[in-house]
Amino acid sequence: MRVMLTVVLTTMSALMPVQARTPAPQPAANLVVCDKYCDDRAADQASSDRIAVTAPLDDRVLQLHFADSDPMGWAVIDHSRPGDRVWLDRSFDGGATWDGGAQLGLTTAPSGVGGWRTQMYNNDDWHNRGVGALRACGGTVDTGRIACTPWARTRWNAANRAQAAATAMMALYDNGTGYFREGGGWGTAVSLAAVIRNASVSRMASYDYAMATTYDKNVNAGRGQFRNEFSDDTGWWAMAWLDAYDRTGEQRYLATAKADADHMQTFWTGDCGGGIRWKEGLTYKASISNSLYIQVNATLADRTGDATYRSRAQQGWEWFRGKGLIGSDGLVVDGIDGTSCAAVGQRYTYNQGVFVSGLTALSKVTGDQSLIGTARSVADSTTRTGSFFTGDDGIVHDPGEGASCTDDGSYFKAGLVRGLSELDAATSDMPYRDFLTRQADSAYAHSRNDFDQYSRSWSSSAGKGQGCQAAALALMNATY
Known part of the structure; x- marks a missing residue:
């Protein structure tokens, strides 16, 4: 028939x-x-x-x-x-x-x-x-x-929007190199950290293999231990391996994070009263490098109990707060000019978020609650509706955000939402939960396609790719 x-x-x-x-x-x-x-x-x-x-x-x-x-x-x-x-x-x-x-x-x-x-x-x-x-x-x-038709996939490993975002992230992972495609070094570190944290919060272990794959294929590349001539790149990798250590308990990941922290220490100079330089051979001292320096060392102090790391983190903060890097608008600027020693540059979301993460971690190992107050002040200036970063619609954007998902800026909001979620977890009133949820709801409704890939803007749909997905995954982790 x-x-x-x-x-x-x-x-x-x-x-x-x-x-x-x-x-x-x-x-x-x-x-x-x-x-x-x-x-x-x-x-x-x-x-x-x-x-x-x-x-x-x-x-x-x-x-x-x-x-x-x-x-x-x-x-x-x-x-x-x-x-x-x-x-x-x-x-x-x-x-x-x-x-x-x-x-x-x-x-x-x-x-x-x-x-x-x-x-x-x-x-x-x-x-x-x-x-x-x-x-x-x-x-x-x-x-x-x-x-x-557009690309799409089954709902396997996509029981909720956090797991679905992680699965779409892993579709960009290259098993042969252990890097995310078009992610480069620090972009892969940010992406891998988001995948690791997703496994911890969503309890989906399907992609745990990425930790060992990335590590085994790259730990001896270049200078070894994921170190290079940029202090911030090294810091991003240190945080990724600390996340891997938290997830697995494997000592090799902790050892690499320690090696990375020691490498970052070599960037410290007496120019402009201290602080670490952004890149070897240059005098510029970037806020992101110094915030990562505080975050990495404070986190190592918490995991190891070694006072050396706590002292480094405290020294980094003392230098940071004395250099005028937090402007009159309550936001962290880009860095310190190596010639004039003046605070200069644009404001970006990741500078706010990683700074908040660093002070939150330092508060935990020192018991100094004033650090939480400072972190909240920067977070409030970042998340206030109608402010520099957060528009009248309540959605956060970087300046000149554009639509690219492969440039450095496409990763920036990953650092912001991680910092806000860590500060939220350290405070009893969870002041940024509603803000983070609003970002996630908007991104899911307006920025996502049928493959659970996300655009750079969380209020509209445009191009998709590596950096945008890493930022969106970090956001979904923060609101799981």
């Missing part, structure tokens, strides 16, 4: 076979993935049916369907004509490429049907740590046009 398909439903009736057919063979280069089931499974055996995304193609409609618990997907071309083609593409790098996953299940619609579909294919390749995405594509027989 031939079943005519004129409309693809989201009910189980849509799982009934459209018409028996033999799928076109996959290209030889395509990877065959087996998980709960193997690729090329009949769609009428799906355990459920959810239409994730659609796309118009002339007078046809392309649909990407998922059986979330299988977890597999298939493509449908509705209102098809004889000779129309439909297939799936599968990507393991966030949709950048689909080598090894092109035209999966390619099939041609026969006559006498109102719609046609592919077989089912796995979304992910867990045996090879491949976090994937699918899209439905098709081509028309009469006009020759080709279209595809």
